[in-house]
Amino acid sequence: xxxxxxxxxxxxxxxxxxxxxxxxxxxxxxxxxxxxxxxxxxxxxxxxxxxxxxxxxxxxxxxxxxxxxxxxxxxxxxxxxxxxxxxxxxxxxxxxxxxxxxxxxxxxxxxxxxxxxxxxxxxxxxxxxxxxxxxxxxxxxxxxxxxxxxxxxxxxxxxxxxxxxxxxxxxxxxxxxxxxxxxxxxxxxxxxxxxxxxxxxxxxxxxxxxxxxxxxxxxxxxxxxxxxxxxxxxxxxxxxxxxxxxxxxxxxxxxxxxxxxxxxxxxxxxxxxxxxxxxxxxxxxxxxxxxxxxxxxxxxxxxxxxxxxxxxxxxxxxxxxxxxxxxxxxxxxxxxxxxxxxxxxxxxxxxxxxxxxxxxxxxxxxxxxxxxxxxxxxxxxxxxxxxxxxxxxxxxx
Numbered sequence: 221x222x223x224x225x226x227x228x229x230x231x232x233x234x235x236x237x238x239x240x241x242x243x244x245x246x247x248x249x250x251x252x253x254x255x256x257x258x259x260x261x262x263x264x265x266x267x268x269x270x271x272x273x274x275x276x277x278x279x280x281x282x283x284x285x286x287x288x289x290x291x292x293x294x295x296x297x298x299x300x301x302x303x304x305x306x307x308x309x310x311x312x313x314x315x316x317x318x319x320x321x322x323x324x325x326x327x328x329x330x331x332x333x334x335x336x337x338x339x340x341x342x343x344x345x346x347x348x349x350x351x352x353x354x355x356x357x358x359x360x361x362x363x364x365x366x367x368x369x370x371x372x373x374x375x376x377x378x379x380x381x382x383x384x385x386x387x388x389x390x391x392x393x394x395x396x397x398x399x400x401x402x403x404x405x406x407x408x409x410x411x412x413x414x415x416x417x418x419x420x421x422x423x424x425x426x427x428x429x430x431x432x433x434x435x436x437x438x439x440x441x442x443x444x445x446x447x448x449x450x451x452x453x454x455x456x457x458x459x460x461x462x463x464x465x466x467x468x469x470x471x472x473x474x475x476x477x478x479x480x481x482x483x484x485x486x487x488x489x490x491x492x493x494x495x496x497x498x499x500x501x502x503x504x505x506x507x508x509x510x511x512x513x514x515x516x517x518x519x520x521x522x523x524x525x526x527x528x529x530x531x532x533x534x535x536x537x538x539x540x541x542x543x544x545x546x547x548x549x550x551x552x553x554x555x556x557x558x559x560x561x562x563x564x565x566x567x568x569x570x571x572x573x574x575x576x577x578x579x580x581x582x583x584x585x586x587x588x589x590x591x592x593x594x595x596x597x598x599x600x601x602x603x604x605x606x607x608x609x610x611x612x613x614x615x616x617x
Contacts, residue, residue, distance in 0.1 A: 221346070221350025221351060221353075221354055222286070222289060222316070222319050222350075222376055223316055223319055223320040223323075223347060226258055226289075226293070226312060226313075226316045226373075227255045227259065227396075227433075227554060228255075228351060228354075228436040228462075228529045229354050229358050229369060229372050229401070230254065230296070230362075230369045230370065230453070231255060231355070231358070231437070231439075231440055231458060232355070232358050232359040232362040232369065232440060232452070232454045232455040232458070233250055233265065233358070233361075233362035233369050233434035233451065234252075234254070234380075234437075234441070235236045235255060235325055235364040235440055235451070236362060236365075236366035236442050237251050237366045237440065237450065238251045240366055241301075241536050243472075244256075244301075244302050247276075247302070248562075249558075250302045250306065250486075251302070251563070252304060252437055252558035252562065253309075253545035253555075253558070254302070254305055254306060255436060255558070256433065256437070256554050256556075256557060256558055257306050257309040257310055257313065257438055257555065258309045258310065258312045258313030258316055258429075258551070258555075259429075259551035259552060259553070259554035259555030259556075260311065260313065260455075260552065260555040261309075261312075261313025261314050261317070262313045262314070262316050262317040262320070262510060262547060262548065262550075262551035262552075263547075263548040263549070263551050263552035263555065264313075265313065265314040265317040265318075265432050266317040266320070266321055266545070266547040266551070267541065267545060267548055267550040268544075269281065269314075269317050269318050269321050269322075269542050269544060270321050270325075270541045270542075270543060270544025270545070270547075271362060271540070271541055271544070271555040272542075273321055273322050273540040274324055274325075274538070274539070274540035274541055275538070277389050277405075278322040278325050278326050278329070278389065278390075278540075279322075279326075279387055279544065280403065281318055281322050281581070282318065282323065282326070282383060282387065283380065283383055283384060283559045284318065284321040285314075285315045285316075285318025285322065285375075285547065286315070286319060286376050286377075286379065286380055286383060287319075287380065288312075288314070288315040289315035289316065289318075289319060289373065289376045290373055290374045290375075290376040290377045290569070292309075292311035292312040292373075293308075293312045293315075293316055293370065293372075293373025293374070293376070294370055294371055294374045295308035295311075295370070296308055296309070296367065296370035296375045296578045297322060297366075297368070297370040297371055300532050307482070310332060312373070313551070316336070316551070317318065317544070317548075317551075318440060320543045320547050321540065321543055321547055323343070323546065324340075324364075324543050324547075325529055325539065325543055326390065326542045327339050327340060328531050328539055328543075329390035329535075330390055336528075336531060337472070337473050337524070338472075338473035338529050339474050340465050340472070340474045340478075340524045340527050340528055340531075341469050341470060341472030341497070341524040342469070342470065343469075343523070343524065343527075344465070344468070344469030344472065344520060344522075344523045344524040345465075345466045345469035345470040345472075346466070346514070347469075348462040348463065348464075348465035348466030348469055348524065349462070349463065349465075350462075350519060351458070351459060351462030351463075351466075352459045352462055352463040352466065353459075354372055355455045355458045355459040355462060356370065356423060356452070356455045356456050356459045357455070358372055358455050359451045359452040359453070359454055359456060359458075360452050360455065360590055361437060361456020362450075362451035362452075362455070363413045363451045364454050366370075368607045370549075372473075392475040393541065396398060399454070401440045404413070404561060407534065412527065413534060414533040417465060417529070417533045418530070418533075418534075418542060418545060421526050421530060421546060421549075422545055422546060422548075422549040423527050423549070424485060424522075424526060424552040425522070425526055425546050425550045425553065426549040426550070426552060426556075427551035427553065428488075428492075428519070428550075429550050429551070429552075429554045429557065430553040430554075430555065430556055430557045430560055430561070431452050431492065431494070431496075431552025431557075431577055431580075431581065432515070432519050432522075432553075433553065433554045433557035433558075434496075434556075434557060434561055434573070434574070434577065435461060435512065435515060436458060437509070437557055437558050438561065438565065438570055438573075439454065439458065439499075439512070440454045441570070442499075442508070442521040442570045442574075443457060443505065443508060445570075446463045451527060453505065455501045457505070457508065457509050457512055458512070460509050460512055460516070461513060461515055461516030461519075462516060463513075463516065464512075464513045464516035464517045464520065465520030467517075467520070468516075468517045468518075468520030468521060469520045469521075469523070469524055472520075472521065472524040472525065472528075476525075476528065477578075479530040479592075480531045480592055481525055481528065481532075482588055482591050483586045483588070483589070483592035484521055485525065486584075486585050486586075486587075486588035486589040486591075486592055487518075487521065487585075488518040488519070488521035488522060488525070489518065489582075489584040489585035489588060490512075490518070490581075490582070490585040490589075491517045491518030491520075492515050492519065492578075492581045492582075493522075493578045493579070493581035493582040493585055494511075494513030494514050494519035495511045495512065495513070495515030495516075495517075495518065495578075495581070496511065496515060496574045496575070496577045496578035496581060497511075497512035497575060497578035498511035498514065498585070499508055499512065499515070499571065499578075500571050500573075500574035500575035500576075500578060501571070509611050510512060511574075513549065520527060522592070523550075526546055527543070527546070530542050530543060530546055540603070561573065564576075
């Protein structure tokens with residue numbers, strides 16, 4: 221909940237923030253950036269943080285990032301200008317990068333392959349299920365004042381003692397950390413670094429978040445115009461989507477045993493396509509919520525599937541860097557979402573925008589389904605080389 225919910229937590233307050241700063245030049249654009257500014261700084265900071273985590277360890281970086289997360293996230297409660305709020309969101313982004321990269325790296329350090337994919341699925345589930353609690357809470361708080369939801373970020377401090385006592389630096393990282401990257405032959409490292417696979421994975425993370433972040437950025441305004449929803453109802457609607465994603469993430473380990481990572485991409489695009497089309501044609505609160513549930517089911521596959529894919533194709537010594545690249549792609553997509561989507565929605569309207577995105581996602585689902593048909597379905601037991609070969613075949617097709 222500290223990572224994915226970093227932006228969505230204040231989504232129910234966006235209309236109120238826009239009204240509070242209505243006299244500020246370019247207020248509509250700046251308010252959208254309040255939700256996504258942290259994404260830009262996650263994208264910039266994650267590769268550096270990933271390199272530091274690979275070289276010097278994960279634990280201390282996680283603890284420091286958590287403290288900064290609470291302070292920077294909560295700063296919006298006392299700030300009196302959009303510029304100051306955006307500055308706090310920028311620092312929050314660096315903290316989120318630290319949390320997300322180190323937590324995922326620790327999971328890959330602690331668990332072996334036969335257990336790792338299940339735990340990565342549970343990680344995605346807890347990210348989503350945390351939103352089921354936080355989003356309705358944020359909606360209720362936003363009805364009190366647009367400032368109050370910023371205090372939700374300070375909950376991170378409650379987790380700090382448990383992090384300090386229950387998360388040791390892993391033995392695996394201690395062993396690999398003794399090998400300085402300077403001493404590793406550059407040519408050997410590059411041959412082990414699956415650039416083609418990672419480019420595809422990062423592209424999927426980027427595009428999925430540009431399209432998915434239409435939900436927290438646009439849905440508050442869409443519900444207000446289509447169904448007259450209050451901030452509390454917006455929070456409840458968004459929570460239904462994250463709940464569906466959490467349930468799907470819990471099932472990821474089982475689904476992965478029967479489907480390749482490429483087939484799962486087709487599946488998640490299919491769910492998102494159906495959901496967006498339903499949202500585009502619906503003019504009632506319940507209809508929009510039904511679409512949000514289906515979109516959430518699709519997005520629940522994204523993080524566990526892409527993280528599993530990266531772990532399968534990268535060696536331990538560069539895994540932190542690879543995971544940080546995915547973090548950058550995901551949050552860059554979140555930052556770019558309002559910039560890409562807002563001009564389209566202002567031209568053709570939100571309903572047609574949701575419909576158009578649904579059609580595009582349907583095409584993506586068909587494309588990856590065909591790619592999966594031309595490759596051998598992979599299960600947990602497949603080796604790294606087989607997973608790499610599977611990806612290369614799909615890229616060739």
